[in-house]
Structure formats: C-alpha cells, structure tokens
Amino acid sequence: MKFNIPIGPQHPALKEPISIRLSVEGEVIRDADLRLGYNHRGVEKLAEEKSYIQNIYLCERICGICSHSHSTCFVQGAEKLLEIEPPRRGVYIRYLVSELERVHSHLLWLGVAGHEAGFDTFFMYTWRDREIVMDLLEMISGNRVHYAINTLGGVRRDIDGPLKQKIFDGLAVLRERSEYYLKIGSSEPTFVARLAGVGRLTKQQAMDLCATGPTAKASGVALDVRKDDPHDFYDEVEFDVVTSDLCDVLGRTVVRIKEVLESYKICEQILRKLPDGPIAVKSPRRAKPGEVVSRYEAPRGENIHYIIANGTEKPERLKVRAPTLGNYAATIEMLRHGFIADVPLIFAAIDPCICCAERSVEMVDARSGEERTYRFSDLRRMANERARTLPLQRNVAWPL
C-alpha cells in the first residue's frame, strides 16, 4: 500500500522550512519530491537597488554559515567589472578566511550529522573544537559569523606577526582533532552502521544530476572550482581534491573531514607565503556596462554569481546560484528506495542551506491544491481586482 507523507515545511529535523513529499510503502520510500519557496527573501531584487559596495554586505547575509563565500563570489565578479586588481596580500588574506570558513562549516556539519544520527557526543566534541576556528576568524576579522573582511579591491583588515602565530597554533590543535574525528567517523560501529549504504548516489547519477561539492566528491567526481578553474591564487598552493568511492552518507562524512585536513594545508601555505604590501586598492564607484560570471568553491559546493553592470553604481542584475540548489535533484534520487528513518540523515548530508537557495515563490491554492507561478504584475493586478470588487465596509470598529 502506497501512501504519501509530508515532511516539512515544519519538522524537527529541518532547521529551515522546506517541504519534502514522500510516497512510501511501509518504511520504504518509493518516490520523493521537493517544494521550495517557504523562505524567499528577495535578495536579488534588493541587490538591484544597492551599490556595489553595499551589495558585498547584502551578499554576506545570503548565508549565515558560508557568508564569506557569497561575499567573495560577488567581490570576485565585481572586481572584474570594475576593472581593478586586488593586491596579492589582500587576496591571500581573503582566501585564508575562505579556508578557515570551510573548516568551520565542515566541523559544524559533522556535528549536525552526529546529532541526526543520534551520536550527541560527536556533536558536542566537534562543536567545541569549532570554537577554535571561530575564535581565529574573530581575531582576523573582528566577527564570528559575518566577517565583513571583503571590500572591493582587497580586504579590510591586515594580519600581523603575533596573530599569524596564533593561527598556526590553532591549526595545529585542529589538525590533531580532525584526524581523531576521521578515526571516529570511519570506525565507530553504530555511527558507521547508521551511515554506510544510506542515500546512495552513483558516479553517473552524480554527474547526470549536476551534484556539486562534497556530495559529488563522495560519489567519486573530482569536481572542485579551486582545481578546475584556479581563480586568483589557488594554482600557487598545493592541495588535493578529496574524493571517495563510497557514494553514501559515510562517504560524504569522510570527504568533509579529509577536506578540512586539506584546508589546514592551504592555510599554512598561505601564512608562510603571505606577501608584503598593501591589502587593498581604491575602487571606482561605477562599472562599465558588461556581464560577468563568478565561480567559487563554497564549503557546500560550487557557488555561482552572475552580475550584469549597466554603467551606473548599481548592478543591473545579480543572479545567485547557491550550491544547495545544485544538490536538490541529487537529493531526490538519494531519498528514493531509502527508509523513512534515513530521511533527516540523507537530507542533512547535502548540508542544505535552504534559504540561500530560495529564488522563487510558488502559489498553492489552499482549496484545490493547484500550484501556479505568478508574475509580480499578475499579483498586483489580482490585488487591485480584489480591492475594487470587495464591498466597502463602513463603520468598522478598530479591533484594539
């Protein structure tokens, strides 16, 4: 007997609203579907009304975890449009923050995965150690979450000698801890029993469905913007793209821990090679008409910003493709043939950032369940229509 159960928009396993519709037979999922649009914030529209420099801080607020990845992605594109080249020291500090952010994001995800698998001790340990990298980020940028270190043409804060030493010390502790987590994550029997074989995604499927980030890497697809399209300085440092052939949630866990170890490597190289000089150049306010696509390897996968400039100090259009959106199609495939008990785990394994990926709203008729996409002009027309046809209510008492 098949029946449909909805998970979300409100569900304890979901930190943000999304609707997963499952068609199940007993405990086994036969089909799945996703509905987005519960957390639309109109970021793209807002970006058209702000100047380039203001948009950095808007983009930073697209995501609360990979905030630096969105602002960096935007800044990379905007700098091309504005035709400025940030100084090397600025670039190095910018991507130092990037890699530290990747560490904090992956450690956060590890804890969440532990919690979803009911392994709370793992959660407490990883989140305790995440504080080390959060403190480093605070020392570098002054903030724990929205670092606000990017600016057009470089970064806003410099790193001095004592701080460099502190970062080295913090990285040494973190590396030791991460190696321990790699051991735990791949050998603790209950944890492995819970993760192995769950949410399978073959290499072919991962490529067909355009999976990205650790989801693709765990299926054996070595997809990494840092290697494929080495922007700014990634061709100057040595690191490996971590992949795994496990194709399941366990593989995604292992990939993330190993990726963190690679990030430590990159951070140490950055600190050792850190060139002297200024950290930023002055940027013009207006960009010549043109368009640019900016790619960036966020902790969750490839982040794409597309910017059109029209010659004014505001962009004509900003299109944001958050990595989570790229992974949704693969998630549906992973959910199929799984157990209901595995849904939170599978869904959490793509490290979803739901509100980052919300770009549209779908209207559902509450009575018939019919779904329609409206244009803004349609909505305005409907509102006017309703205002005109509603009977005028006189002598209405103010409810308060």
Place this chain on the structure above:
Amino acid sequence: MAALNTILYLVVFPGILFLFVYSTFVEWFDRKVFARLQNRMGPTHTGKSGLLQPIADFVKLMAKEDIVPDKADKKMFSALPVVGLAIVITAGLLLPVWNIDLASPGPISFPGDLIVILYLLSLPTLVLFLAGWSSTNAFSIIGGTRVLTMLFGYEVPLFLAVLSPAVLAGSWRMAEIAAFYRAHPLLLLVNLIGFVVALISVQAKLERTPFDIPHAETEIVGGTFTEYSGKKLAFFRLMADIEMVVAAGLLATVFMGGFGGGILSAFVQFIAKTLLVVFLLTVLRAVTGRIRVDQVVSFAWKWLAPLAVLQLLIVILIKGFVL
C-alpha cells in the same frame, strides 16, 4: 507493628519516597557523567553541583499546563502515566535491598520473584506503546510501533541472560541467587557474557542511545511522548528514572551478588552497585550513535540471543561437570 513495618516498607524504604529520591539522584548522576564525557558541565546551579536539578525539573513539569489532545482516548491517555509509575514502583519493591532472612522472608521475597520482576519490567514497554497509540499523533504512533518492534528484539536475550545465573544458583528467588553468589564469588565470572548481554538489553529497554529509536528527536520529534505535557510527562519521566534504578538493581542482584551484610552495609552496596551499572549504561550512551529499528532487531537476534544461549550452555555445562 507488622502493619507499621509494611507501611514504612511501602512508603519510605524501598518504597515511593526512597525510589523517588534515589531515582532523581540517579538521573543527576547519569546526566552529569554523560555531560562530563561530552566535555560539558551538566547540571550545576540547582543545589550543590546541580544535585536538585531532576527534582526541580519534576516540580516544574508538575506545574505546567497539562494538555490532552482532542482526538486522544482521554481516559487511557490520562491513566497510562500513573499505571506505568505504579508498575515500576511495584517492581522496585521486589528488589532484595536488605539481607532477607531466607527462613522467614516476608511478603517480598518468594520463589519466582525473578520472573515477576522481569514481567513487571516488560509492562512499561506496553504502557509506552499504548501511550503512543492513544495519543493519535502520527509521530506518537510511529514511536509506539517502534517500541513494540524493539521489544521483539531485546526481550528474549534479556530473559535468557538473566535466567542463566539463576540456573547456576538453582533458584528463581532473587535473594537466594544473591546469597548463592555471595557464598561463591568466583562463579560470578562465569556470567560475564550474560552480564554484557543483559546490560545491552537493559539499555534497549530503557530506550537510551543507541536504542533511543522510539523517541528519536530528529526523526519523530518526541516519539511516544510527543503529545504528553505537564504532570503526565513528569510521571513518565519519573517512571523512566525508576525503571533505570530497578533494572540496575536487578542486574546488581543477579550478576553482582546482591546486597549482603547488615542494613547499612546492604544500603551502601545497593547504592554502589546500582551506580556502577548506571555508569556503564551512561558510558554506553555516550560512545554510541542511534541505530535503525531494523538494525536493533537483527543485532539482537544475530548477536545478543546467540550469546545469551551460549551463556546458558556454559552455565549448564559448569553445573553438570564442575559443581
């Protein structure tokens, strides 16, 4: 005098009052050890080192609004917490917490009390299932069915594991079993496999990680307890705590030689041995993750049940050839 003794026995020791105070202490101990293993502080503020925190939680829950869902079976929904609490307290009364004179044992020790306490410990599982079922909430119903599914896994290994020391001692009476092992302490080592099996089964019975599947919060919210609030939830939580004390006491009686000596010595032994069992259960809780319900059943029948049978075989061989 006999009547007064009975009342003291029912109400004070090891009756309701003692079980209440001790189970809250055990909950504090469990929480504190769990927290320290996770590198957290655990309860700190209420009382010295947060000792009164479980009692504060209980009082707070008692004062909270008590909601009964419209569609729930109201009588059953309301009766179940009290019934569950009564069952575990009754089971607690059967524990031989002092050195019972086997010649004139009184009402609490009788041949076969081991079987009775095992059955009384099975009943809360049924209560939890009914609680989930009568809430009519989708999460509660899934939780309720998971409770029953797990029961099929761990119950048989638990019974087999607990009965094998009894076979070796040649008695179904807990006080006699304990006395037997106090007389032959080396024979306790024979039952080590059974102790491990019983420990894991008790962990499953108490629905603690890795077996906290019926109320896996990331999957089914509160599971069986989703609709419970206020006094009823407080009673259920107290029930779980007392069940832990009773189960730990049972394991200490059967596998650790019980609580001999005078009243004071027996009392100290009871505290020490139950806390040891609870400590082991807490460590197990801290170092594992939650597994799936089908994995529980297959684990129980692939590993626990064969190990329990092996234990029984060892016991029978030793009884036949050595003793």
